[in-house]
Amino acid sequence: MFHYEAPADLLKDRIILVTGAGDGIGRSAAWHYASHGATVVLLGRTLEKLESLYDEIENAGLAKPAIVPLNLDTAAEHDYIELSNQLYEEFGRLDGVLHNAGILGMRTPIENYDPITWEQVMRINVHAPFMLTQTLLPLLSQSSDASVIFTSSGVGRKGRAYWGAYAVSKFATEGLMQVLADELENTPNIRVNAINPGATRTRMRAYAYPAEPPETNPTPDEIMPLYLYLMGPDSRDINGQSMDAQGEGSA
Secondary structure: OOOOOOOOOOOOOOEEEEEOOOOHHHHHHHHHHHHOOOEEEEEEOOHHHHHHHHHHHHHOOOOOOEEEEOOOOOOOHHHHHHHHHHHHHHOOOOOEEEEOOOOOOOOOOHHHOOHHHHHHHHHHHHHHHHHHHHHHHHHHOOOOOEEEEEEOOHHHOOOOOOOHHHHHHHHHHHHHHHHHHHHOOOOOOEEEEEEEOOOOOOHHHHHHOOOOOHHHOOOHHHHHHHHHHHHOHHHOOOOOOEEEOOOOOOO
């Protein structure tokens, strides 16, 4: 497990957008960012889940979050531009983005993979983070210390049988992160990295491994140290890295 003790005010006054904030790792990250001082922008598909988290954050006396209901499967370019304009009007800048939203698709041989599902996985896991990042870069450039975090996977570094579009999308995510990090190498106020969360107690993991006892995996809250480290100023010099939340070689 990645070890890091985050100061209580690590993200004080920062504006951070989290995709897939309604469930699992995204929900945990949004909560932890808020509890360390950030104003979080909760982006997700299901309004009720976002409102539930909003209420939890507000009831805890933390900075009032913002809600952005957006279906990344159907979002078009104008939706991303509208989001960017809204955030500019509301905040004037963005200090961080966690690209957490993603879908598994099917676990089946390439020979049998449904092309419609393949395209859907690519839209949500690759195209949406690309579009979001592209439209939000002007806002990130207004920050003195901005962090963009993509979500990778062990199967996005070494392909494994039957992981299909999910594995391919995570290879693409690693590539997108590396290209963008290299392009921004001389832009010291924006850094770009990726996190492989590893086997975590989430609905996606349970779907991928139905025979696996969930309690054998850490909860999303337990893997948050790396999410806090890469989003905060202590990682200012880290750029273009793909890191493991549970240590090297985690699944």
